[in-house]
Amino acid sequence: MVVVLPHSPLPTRDFEFQTALISSGSSRAYLNKINLNLISMAKNTKGRNTKRPQSIKQEEEIADMEDLFSEGDTHKIRASLLDWYDENQRDLPWRRRRRTTTKSGNDKDVKEEEDEKRAYGVWVSEVMLQQTRVQTVIDYYNRWMQKWPTLQHLSQASLEEVNEMWAGLGYYRRARFLLEGAKMIVAEGSEFPNTVSALRKVPGIGDYTAGAIASIAFKQVVPVVDGNVVRVLARLKAISANPKDRLTVKNFWKLAAQLVDPLRPGDFNQSLMELGATLCIPLNPNCTSCPVSSQCRALCNSRNDESVMVTDYPMKVVKAKQRNDFSTVCVVEISAASGDRSQQSKFDSRFLLVKRPDEGLLAGLWEFPCVTLDEEADLSMRRKLIDKLLKKSFKLDPPKNCSIISRELVGEFVHVFSHIRRKIYVELLALHLKGGMHDLFKDDGVKTMEWKLLDSESVSSMGLTSAVRKVYSMVQKFKQDRSSSNSIRSRKRLKCSQT
Secondary structure (H helix, E strand, C coil), X not given: CEEEEECCCHHHCCCXXXXXXXXXXXXXXXXXXXXXXXXXXHHHCCCCCCCCCHXXXXXXXXXXXXXXXXXXXXHHHHHHHHHHHHHHCCCCXXXXXXXXXXXXXXXXXXXXXXXXXXXXXXXXXXXXXXXXXXXXXXXXXXXXXXXXXXXXXXXXXXXXXXXXXXXXXXXXXXXXXXXXXXXXXXXXXXXXXXCHHHHCCCCCCCHHHHHHHHHHHHCCCCCCCCHHHHHHHHHHCCCCCCCCCHXXXXXXHHHHHHHCCXXXXXXXXXXXXXXXXXXXXXXXXXXXXXXCHHHCHHHHHHHHCCCCCHHHCCCCCCCCCCEEEEEEEEEEEEECCCCCHHHCCCCCEEEEEXXXXXXXXXXXXXXXXXXXECCCCCHHHHHHHXXXXXXXXXXXXXXXXXXXXXXXXXXXXXXECCCEEEEEEEEXXXXXXXXXXXXXXXXXXXXXXXXXXXXXXXXXXXXXXXXXXXXXXXXXXXXXXXXXXXXXXXXXXHHHHHC
């Protein structure tokens, strides 16, 4: 039996496929004995600094690697999962067939357009679904497809437009890759790639996404392996090895390749993912409703040994500890009107926004001026760093070319990225330009960063990241509270003067 395999661990999704000859025939009893022993050992030694014997680890890996599904189990799993999927699949927008616009009447042209539209929809949905819940993605997907219904429409968009549409989904590099991929395919004048090898050449498409597009849109008999599939396969085969380990990842791809239904590969791959997303979930799996419970070795083990649970599979991997860092954000509100704060309005003041570098975290996105700190710093130090940034990058140098109307600490909050826990300090700096708006940066021969000035309404309608949106919301609330307090004090003074 010949199947297609990746040769690197699952987390990267940046490896190529290779062809390998797979043999089967290991002892199921032997594998069960090893796995049960390993789980018992792990539970008995919990809390103790005890290493697992290397020989047992090697035996486990060898057994897992060689143990494929029997031909009978393969056919049962395919039939059971497809029947269950046909009855229970969720109604999701990217699963619906989209009407074609071809008027030629040529059946081949119609099919090609249908396939390309399906492929584009699958691509967008699968990228959005990475690290994001289905319910969150649905609205984003519908808005995206309404604005850019085809690959050609997306290829004409700007990165700023795409980022604005993506705002709130996080992991913004995904959006940039979608745009770059669309531009590349259209620029080459070729049809939408329809094989795994061709799809892997598109920026941002890894093995999982390539397999999903190829099987769902083009009916290629290729596997997919994501977190849901790993969990289902690990329980079906009672694989207790580390799911992030290189050899274990290869094993999951082999098992998935063996199971793919040759007649309905896309539906089968979706059924496997659907099972992991709805029934075979990380905690409290619904085994009584599972269509393949009779083939589930983890369930069998849990019934034979009360110390073993279905949720013991796959092995829980300790997540890398998030690093802590700090950032100070200065919301700069610039006015060319009177220096009297009470005279400012949304019509004569603008907020300064800067564009992040095109590489690195949150590349190419807009934010308020900020400085990342190596460690916590007091207010005085944070303001010195911000002043240095404003002077160097924007030539804002009070009192030489501008005056400070007000400078107030707004507050702080913690924002969590996937690998960073960032404490963000927020302040509001209101400036009056002595030369007027038209003189801003006029002496700057070379711009060190891209910037723009926007009124409050424009900032509110921008596609900002959740952290930047939080900063702006804090500032707006702070200004409203301050205005209310000033109004109350004014009424009190008026009342006192009248008495």
